[in-house]
Amino acid sequence: MLGAMKEPRWLDSSQQRHWxxxxxxxxxxxxxMDRDLKAKHGLSESEYEILVRLSEAPEMRLRMAELAESASQSRSRLSHTCSRLESKGLVRRATCPGDKRGVYAHLTDEGYSALQRAAVDHVEVARDFFIDVIDPADLEAIGRAFTAVTRRIGEVR
Amino acid sequence: MLGAMKEPRWLDSSQQRHWxxxxxxxxxxxxxMDRDLKAKHGLSESEYEILVRLSEAPEMRLRMAELAESASQSRSRLSHTCSRLESKGLVRRATCPGDKRGVYAHLTDEGYSALQRAAVDHVEVARDFFIDVIDPADLEAIGRAFTAVTRRIGEVR
DNA sequence: TCAAGGTAGTTGAATGTTCAACATGTGAAC
DNA sequence: GTTCACATGTTGAACATTCAACTACCTTGA
Structure with a gap:
């Protein structure tokens, strides 16, 4: 009887259209964007994301766990990806003074300049295919909406 | 001299925030949504997408190329994924009468009922974390905006 | 009718990602 | 200060995706 309470609440037709x-x-x-980034700069979106987060962090370094969290990646994935970035010379790992378990990922100078180059194109594409085709008021709506989505997801972990 | 024309046009701060x-x-x-689908129904998002498209097609079948297009997947990926779905018994392949190169993917009865079950949960999650946390007017804006994005991407292939 | 070029779909190897197990270190309780 | 639960990060194997051939078939046109 309890199971039966979960009736499908379907979306109405306009909700469905928007979704x-x-x-x-x-x-x-x-x-x-993924293709573009890979073709022009040899970076995957997840590698790019990592470089972005590092570039914005104080001293351009972050603990692996923080980096994983801020780039929305699993630790395992970050670990593998980071190894790749390290072998490309864009990132460097260093042990963490205070906590011997910890590892810092540092953005190298080469990583920084690779990011600079990639970011220019990346923004260009975001503009061409997203920002510039959307009415400014709708863009604001998107900002509000996805902020709410992120908040809601954060509520459940 | 020509290369220099491409100056980075950065986003203004509110555009950046929304993006x-x-x-x-x-x-x-x-x-x-991916995790939820996999945990509760053992389906990846791309498998789910394939089942959805098939279920909506006339006679619940589509040519591989059409299916690939409508599910936004490469043909190679579709081919692999379809093999997996076939071995789960959710999809069946059949040669195409008119064109001997062609292959139809059919949704099986089992596939249809698996989809039904998955869809109920999927919609529930979409509602909980997206539809229900977004102001209806903002949802309309999202519909408009992403329709424009898709159109724009279609212009360049 | 047959050669040339195009289309449909599959395959296998290279590459990435996920998952579970592991090694190591921390911190709090006793 | 030893023990126990927990956290950090890595590893390797299983799995998925991409990429570049490849087979088979269709279409066009001379």
């Missing part, structure tokens, strides 16, 4: 539009658009946009 | 909010929110949402 679908979002899913399709965001998948295609992500694909496009 | 970031979107990237973060959509990554987290995608992650959440």
């Amino acid at each position: 679908r539009a979002f899913v399709e658009g965001s998948v295609r946009l992500h694909d496009l | 970031r909010a979107f990237v973060e929110g959509s990554v987290r949402l995608h992650d959440l």
Whole structure:
């Protein structure tokens, strides 16, 4: 009897339309940006994200766990990705003075300049295919909406 | 001299905020839904997408190329994924009468009922973490915006 | 009718990602 | 100060995706 309480509450047709539009658009946009980044700079989106986060951190370094969290990646994935970035010379690992378990990922100078180059193109694409085709008021709505989504997801862990 | 024309046109700070909010929110949402689907139904998002498209097609079948296009996947990826779905018994392949190169992917009865079950939960999650936390007017804005994004991407292939 | 070029789909190897197990270190309780 | 639970980060194997051939078939046109 209890199980039966969970009746499917379907979306109404306009909700469904909007939801679908979002899913399709965001998948295609992500694909496009990913391809572009890889073709022009040999970086995957997750590698790029890591460089961005490091570049914004104080002293351009972060603990692995913080970096994983801020780049929305699992620790394992970060560890592998970081090894790749390290072998490309864009990132360097160093042990953490206070906590011997800890590891800092540092952005190297080479990493910084690779990021600079990539960011210019990345923003260009974001502009061409996202910012510039969206009405400014709708862009604000997007900001509000996704902030709420992130907050909601944070509530449950 | 020509190369120098491409000056970085950075985003202004509110554009940047909205863009970031979107990237973060959509990554987290995608992650959440992916995990949920896999945990409860053993399906990846791309497998789910394939089942959805098939279920909506006339006679619940599509040519591989059409399916790839509508699920935004490469043909190679579809081919592999389809093999997995076939071995789970959710999809069945059949040669195409008119065109001997062609292959139809059919949704099986088992596939249809697996999809039904998954869809109920999927919608529930979409509602909990997306639809229900977004102001209806903002949701409309999202629909408009991402429709425009998809159109723009379509212009360049 | 047959050669040339295009399309459909699959394959296998290289590459990335996930998952569970592990090694190491910390910190709090006793 | 030893023990126990927990946290950090890495590893390797299983799994998924991408990329570049490749097979088979269709279409066009001379």
